[in-house]
Amino acid sequence: MLSLLRCAIGICLVFVVGYALAAGEKRIALVIGNSAYPGAPLTNPVNDARDMAAALKKLGFEVIEKTNVRQKEMNRAIGEFGGKLRTDSVALFFYAGHGIQVKGKNYLVPIDAQIATEASVRIETVDVDGVLDQLASSPLNIVILDACRNNPFERRFRAIGGGLAQMDAPKGSLIAYATAPGKVASDGTGRNGLYTAELLKALEPAGLKIEEVFKQVRINVAKASGDNQIPWEASSLTGDFYFKAGTQVAQLTPTVMSARTPQQIEDELWDSIKGTDKPSVLEEYLKQYPGGRYVGQARVKLAEMTALPARMEVPPAAPTMTSTSSTITAGQTFRDCQDCPEMVLLPTGIAMSRTPITQKQWRAIMGGIPSQFANCGEDCPVEQVSWNDAQEYIRTLNQRTGKAYRLPKEQEWYAACKAGHETTYCGGDNLDSVAWQRRNSGNTVHPVAQKQPNSWGLYDMSGNVNQWMEDCHNSRCSSRMLRGGSWHSFEDSVRLGSTNGGDAEPSYSDSAIGFRVVR
Template structure:
C-alpha cells in the first residue's frame, strides 16, 4: 500500500536531480571464468557485468570484458591505459583466477595453461604490478579491486614441476603496497582463498562492493569498512577483505551535493556536482528501497533515470540472490522450466537470426515491462545490461544474451496489439511507453505490476 501511495504522490510533482559530472573517470572491468585448461568459475562474468553497470551509472567510462584470452586482455588494457591518461579517477576491477609466484601477483586469462614458473613469467599471465604501473600511473586517484583469490588449480601444477631452487607459489594473491593516491582492495587476506559464491550470483566480495562503494555521500574508505564487515558476516567470519590505502583527501564515487561542497577545497579530490533530491523522489525511494521485488526497483529507474539513488537501485537488482519475487515468478506461468536453467551466450543468440527489426521488438518489449532501454535495433552494452536485469528479475541465468527459450518467454510476457508504432532511428532515443507513457496510441497488455506501473507513471509525465 505504501508503495502505491508514494507512486500516486509523484503525480503532484516531478523534479529529477540530474548529475553533472565534473571529473574524468575511467574504469577497467574484466571477469574471467570460462577457463579452458582448468575447471571454469561460474561467477566472474556476472561480477564484471554488475560492476560495469554500477560504475557507468556514477559517471565512469568503462572498458569492459568477460572471458578474455591473453591477446584480448592485452587489447583491453591498452585501451584502458590510453583512456586513463590524465584521469581524475582510474578504477581497476578484476574477477577470476589469480596466482602469486615468488611474491609477485598475476591475473590469468582464460587460455592460460601454466605448468611452470616460466609459463607464468614469460607471458601466459598478466603481471599485476606492471599492469597497474603502465595503465594508471597518470591518474590522480587509483582504485584497485581484485576479486582474484579463488582457489587456483594452477598452483599445484607449478609446485609439482618446480626446479631445485626455491620457488614460492600461492593459490591466493600476495601482499601489495599501494602508492600515493591509491587504494588496493583484495577479496581476502594474502595467501588466502576467497569464496566464489553460489553459481549465477555475485561473489561475496563483489556483492559487498556493489552495495557500498557507490552509496550516495559515502567516502570510499568508509565504504570499504562496510565492505569488510558485510563479507565477514556473510561468510561466517571465513573471509575478511584486506588492502592498503595511500589516498590523499576524500574520494566519493557518488557524492551528494553537501559532500561535494564540503570537500571542494581538498586537493586531488574528485568532485561531482549533483542536483538536489526532490521530496517526491525521496518519498518514492523510501517506499521501495527495502523491496525485494525487481519490478518496483525498476519502476524507480524508469521514472528517475538520473535519480540520486539510481546506483543503489541497480546494485540491489544486479546481485539479487533470493530469486525473483512471487509476483515476478507468476509472470512466467506456462514457461518451459528449462528456461530457468539453460544459459544463453553469443552463439545461442546468433542462432536466433534476429534482424534489426526483431532486435527493436525485443528492446521495446523490455521497455514495456519496465526495463527501460533504447529501441535502436543494436544490442549494445546498455542493452546487454538491461537484458541481464530482466534475466535476474525472472530467475533466468544472467548472461546478457538471449536463447530460444528466453526469447519465447519474453514474447509471452508482452502480448501487445502493437509494441510500438514509430520507427525509431538508430541514433535517436526512442519515445515509447516505458519511458514516456502508455498513451499516444501505444497500448500494452500484461507484463505484471512493473509494466503497469511504468506505463501509468509514464502517461502522467511526458517530456
C-alpha cells in the first residue's frame, strides 16, 4: 500500500487558533534538506533548505538548520525544535527531500534509510504525525514539506493511487500544495525547485497575509510551467498571519506581481484553473473569492462534477419494496438472506444498509477479510477494500440473492445523510454523538451502530470509515468518489455535504475506507 509523495510536491500546513500576532512573539523554525541519498541523490533540497533558512532568519525566525541528516539526528533535531516552543511561539518546520506514504500516513526519508519492504518504512523513516505532535504547545504552526524528486522507491513497491496521502485541512488551517496531488512538480532549471523558488520570492514583500503569499506563488508557478504545474490550497484559517508585517499594502516586484490589480490576479487565477477536473480546486476558488467574477461559472462546473442536488424530493406516496415474501414499507428494516446486510427502506424509494458493511457480513459472502483492523471484531466495518473489491462483494451478493444491490450514487447518499434535516453532520449537530473521527477514535475503527443514528435509522454515515460511491469523479472515470469521512478525518471532512472524502482510483484500498450498499 505504498505510494509516493510525488516529485517536489510541497505541502504547507498552517494551524491558526484565533491567533493575533503579539509584538513579543517568538518565531522558531526547523529547516531540513536531504540530498545525499545513496544511489538516488537529489539536486535541490539542500539548496532549498539553505535558502529557506536564510529567508526565515531575515523574517525574524530563530532557525535550526540541518542538511543531509540521518534518522537519529533528524529525530534529535525535531525533539530540540519541539522543546523550544512555548505558548506564544510561531513554529515553522520545513523539509525538502524524499517522502513516501504507506496506508494513508506520510513519512520523511533520512539519508541513511534502508527501505527493503513496506513494513520497514515505519522503522527507517520519520513519521510526519510525530512532527505535528511536537508542535502541540505552539498556537501557530507552519509545516512545509517539499517532498521527493524521482523517488527511488516507486519501482520497488506496488503504488496505490497517485501522489500524496490525503491530508484534511482541520479548522483554522491551510494546506498548500506545490501542484495538484498526483501530479509532478518541476525541479526548476536553477538553484531551487520551481515551487520553492517562487515561495522565496513571495516571502520578500511586506504586508501580505499568508493567503496572499500562496496566491502569488500559484500564479507565478502556473505561468512559469505553462500551466503544467498549478499550486493550490485548502484552507479553513480563522486568523491572519503575516511573514513580514507592513503598514501599507505591499508592492511586489515585477517577477511576482508586476503591479497587478486584484481583479487581474483573480482573472489570471481563473485562467489557470478553469479547465480543472478536481472539485476541490473550484471549492477553494469559491472560498477565496466568494463574490468573484467567475463564481457563477465555478458553481455550475462544480455542480456538474459533484452532482449534489440542492434538494432531494421525497416521493409523495410512501414507497414499498418486497423482500422474500414480505412487503416492506418506508422505515422498516429487513434482510434478503441470513448473511445479507440489514437494510432500511428510505422515504426516497431505495433501501440502504443501516451500517457500513461489517467484517462479519464480508466474511459470510467472500470468505476471509482484508481489514487492517481485523482484531477489532466482527461488528467493525470491513476496511482496506478498494472500489473493485466492493464491486466483487456486490456481484457475489447479487448472485446469492437474485437481487440488484449496488453502491449508492452520491446524490442518494447525500439525501440519506440529510434524512430530511439540515444538520451539521449526518444525524445531528454534536460531532461526538454521531461520528468516530480523529479526535475521539483512538486511531482505529470502531464497531458499527455505537453512535447516534440519523432520523432515517442509518448509522455511521459520518465518520468511522469513508464510503465508496458508484459515481465517477471525472469524465474519464479514472477515480471514484468517497464520502462521509473516517476515524482518521478532521471534523470538517465529516460534515454533511462535505466533499473532503475525496476520490481514489478503483484499485486503491486503505484502512480508512469501507462501503455500504443500496438496492
